[in-house]
Amino acid sequence: MTASVPTPATVPAQAHATAALSLGDDALVLSHRLGEWAGHAPVLEEEVALANIALDLLGQARVLLSLVGDEDELAYLREERAFRNVQLVEQPNGDFAHTIARQLYFSVYQQLLYEQLAADAGSPFAPIAAKAVKEVAYHRDHAEHWTLRLGDGTPESHSRMQRALDALWRFTGELFEPVEGLSVDRDALRDGWLTTVTDAIRRATLTLPDGPQIGAWTAGAGRQGIHTEPFGRMLAEMQHLHRSHPGATW
């Protein structure tokens, strides 16, 4: 595809390439996980909604990866250790509550991050972020609505949603780690995120998890290419066909 190339830097410096890969891999991997829901969603409207979000994220991933190189080479021919996404987005779908908790944590982060990038005229990511932030606002809205419905729905949905928020909490600290080539106000990002997420969780009659946001050494290292076990299997599935036909075009 032809990526809409940002004006300030057409060939990003090494640091910008790392940043583009980090943001691009986040979008690519979460899109893939959401794509796994196709044909399995709890209600037909969610087949449409989850696919919408997956498609938006895939579109973002393609633009971001294309800043660095060939999108397919990057997606299909890199080894697990070369992926820069946060571990949050690679976590398996789990039940619908886990998917929504992952969406809530990530989309609030992505919206705040992209708002900052869009407002920074000097950032090579400003044009991409400006376009994506509109999509991400919808993703966040979707996640917040479901957090409310599940949290304040039935006793079962309440406890499932609480379990999901708790289980994924330890992957949220990584969102605020520095990313090479990305100049953002990380304190503002963290504060804004915590305020928004706390508000959504309280309105949903749920409790903000109180454990650490970063776990043992494995959690928090996705940006350095250290991932969780399920990610290798995800990549095996995603890359298998492409790798089976070296040099083929599709």
Add this chain to the structure above:
Amino acid sequence: MTTTAPETGALEAVFEAAVAADERIEPRDWMPDAYRATLVRQIAQHAHSEIIGMQPEANWITRAPSLRRKAILMAKVQDEAGHGLYLYSAAETLGTGRDELLDKLHAGRQRYSSIFNYPTLTWADVGAIGWLVDGAAITNQVPLCRCSYGPYARAMVRICKEESFHQRQGYELLLALSRGTEAQHAMAQDAVNRWWWPSLMMFGPPDDESAHSSQSMAWKIKRHSNDELRQRFVDICVPQAESLGLTLPDPDLRWNEERGHHDFGAIDWDEFHEVLRGNGPCNEQRITQRRRAHEEGAWVREAAAAYATKHAAEHGEATA
């Protein structure tokens, strides 16, 4: 409200006249019970086919070999979910809700198109489904855009537009494979070999065995016979297969100058009936996945309903 016999006679006359004049029957118009039942059965089967039909293609979303193809495929599967939504809504205008229809599907009391009981074994199957299965669906469905029942006809206009997009994308996928490496070409040919005959069966049994055809034709729910549509589809596909550089697996396929159509070989109706009876390669798998998604999603739907009830009074103040 009870309607007396003479009144019914008058209403029936109005209905018959509207159908004869090619006018649309709308939800609030009087219609014969059998017309309503026929439509519900047909629309439900069509809606079920859309949502079951998501499965064989969704099978390849996580393995799509390029990001461009992955985006196209995800969008396609999403479209099929959208088609399901339009069609369940059309059935709803006849007084039958989605939940009731889904229950019937899950209980095996309503059908979906048998084509989706075949497996997608390679990536090329995604192309073959787009080209042949969406192609056959279009051939079947374009005449439904003029169906006598308004909401169904209007849903079909939207759906047919998207199906023809899917058909072109499938063709283009196969073309890329056919012109690709030897292995890719072989993959495309193999997929076409496996999907060709089941696609021809999508038009239903031959005219002399078709149970529902004549009444549906009279009501202008159906406008062409199964065999007419099947012939039309074969005539469309033959030159397209040539452009693709692929062959169709039928030694008897040839142009008949006199008829102005292609002759083609005998269809294995035993296979058709076997698959219809539940003995296709994926009948069990498809319905099991559908039921499981529904059952595992029950707590989510219950939560949404409970939340809606609790907050019915506040509507829209959620951001306070």
